Amino acid sequence: MxxxxxxxxxxxxxxxxxxxxxxxxxxxxxxxxxxxxxxxxxxxxxxxxxxxxxxxxxxxxxxxxxxxxxxxxxxxxxxxxxxxxxxxxxxxxxxxxxxxxxxxxxxxxxxxxxxxxxxxxxxxxxxxxxxxxxxxxxxxxxxxxxxxxxxxxxxxxxxxxxxxxxxxDYDAVSIYFPEFPQTTPNVDLNLSYDPLAQTVGGRKPLDMCLYDGLGSQSEYLGLTVTDTSGRPPGPLGYSLWHDDGGSSDDQRLDYMIELEHAGVRRRMANGVEEQLRGIDTAKLRLVLLPGMTQPVFCVPTPLLLTTPRVPITEQRAGGYEGQLKVELRLPTTRP
Missing domain, CATH: 2.60.40.2520 (CFA/I fimbrial subunit E, adhesin domain)
Structure with a gap:
């Protein structure tokens, strides 16, 4: 049944x-x-x-x-x-x-x-x-x-x-971030300053797990990451912007996003869906999703956010921030 x-x-x-x-x-x-x-x-x-x-x-x-x-x-x-x-x-x-x-x-x-x-x-x-x-x-x-x-x-x-x-359990389909189980993720990109090379950059791993509402047995999962900062991003696809609200190059820090699935790391293009296949054989993780009383198995798909190093002299001093939207799409055909 x-x-x-x-x-x-x-x-x-x-x-x-x-x-x-x-x-x-x-x-x-x-x-x-x-x-x-x-x-x-x-x-x-x-x-x-x-x-x-x-x-x-x-x-x-x-x-x-x-x-x-x-x-x-x-x-x-x-x-x-x-x-x-x-x-x-x-x-x-x-x-x-x-x-x-x-x-x-x-x-x-x-x-x-x-x-x-x-x-x-x-x-x-x-x-x-x-x-x-x-x-x-x-x-x-x-x-x-x-x-x-x-x-x-x-x-x-x-x-x-x-x-x-x-x-x-399609009402419970979720993109789960274990570091932020109850809140919207607020991610520090781990930017650091190299005083010798006088550059700034960094790498930030972000744990993510996908729950398809079918016990991780979907034919595939479609994942899209979109820069929603409101300004056209730089050549890497995603950007942080200076808090002052300007749009010049010295007020923009570019970064790229990679996703790991089935042991393979793939580059995520801004706003382009990546279809993740082999869900029915992927490694699973047992988690307790917000609002649920029983643990479920999700598919680990960690992200890596990389900000390549740039000369500090090319960037305006101050705080930078950006916004991302991560969307999960299931196959049209369902059991």
Whole structure:
């Protein structure tokens, strides 16, 4: 199944409410004591719950912890599969056929009724939206394996459920700067003065990570860096301008921007989109994006801002600043 985190599907019903597992008017068949068991009471790989009949006289909704794995990143998360049993009597002496209590999935217990004991069992099994909301964007798989048993612990049937869930989160598509997690980046270009050569220049690495809202599985990501300082930049594509607001050459410091992706550094031309491919095989980083409660994987794409050294005598003394806009575009075709 596919859905976006902005519109959850209303849960997943594995067994519709009061799905009849078995019924026979003869209580001796044992269908009134049917119950489920898991393969393990410790490991949620295929469902974690009791491996034998508990026989408990309980009335509550059961929770089976089930492991889901995101294929791209290998991230593992356990969700609760909820469910319960309902018993059907062989007559109307004690109930209107259906007993009142919802029993745990793993108990053979039924409410005693002297003349018409339980002769059948129904089950309900589901994953709620509250649980599904714990899965971040990506392609998730899981497998639930349950064994249906009689009161004598003999195996009656196997219930196996395979999950393949593709989740998107396009409302959360982000360009993330780890140095500035909650604010607009205000970057110092690390300009320094060389007293021997009497030049000024510098290099500033800027950590950046791209989140595509699909668990980093897009065909490509389109990235554009644009100088938005309001004046035509110099020949390197990007410029800082003196605080006085002039536009002469001695009031402009030029710099260039390079982006690293898949081990290759590429020059970013001003206002020109660079398509980054191989996203589905790129190295990932686990981050907690602003406004999100669960960590997600993004693609590291660090920037390097380089200001070539220029003679200090050619520049007007004072402060310089500029503005950049970084834009991320996703492919038109989406899952």
């Amino acid at each position: 596919n859905f976006d985190r902005s519109l959850l599907p209303g849960g997943i019903r594995l067994l519709a409410e009061r799905t009849l597992l078995a019924y026979d008017g003869d209580p001796a068949q044992g269908f009134g004591q049917l119950h489920f068991t898991c393969n393990s009471s410790q490991n949620p790989a295929t469902g974690q719950c009791p491996t034998a009949d508990t026989g408990e006289n309980g009335s509550y909704v059961s929770r089976i912890q089930l492991q889901f794995t995101e294929l791209r990143s290998g991230m593992v998360t356990s969700l609760a599969v909820e469910g319960y049993l309902e018993r059907a009597d062989s007559g109307l002496v004690c109930h209107n056929y259906w007993q009142f209590d919802r029993r745990p999935l793993w108990t053979s217990y039924s409410t005693p009724c002297p003349r018409t004991p339980a002769s059948g069992t129904a089950a309900s099994l589901f994953i709620s939206d509250a649980e599904l909301s714990r899965l971040v964007a990506g392609r998730w798989v899981g497998r639930l394996e349950l064994t249906l048993r009689s009161s004598a612990a003999s195996r009656v049937a196997s219930f196996d459920f395979n999950f393949q869930i593709t989740i998107t």
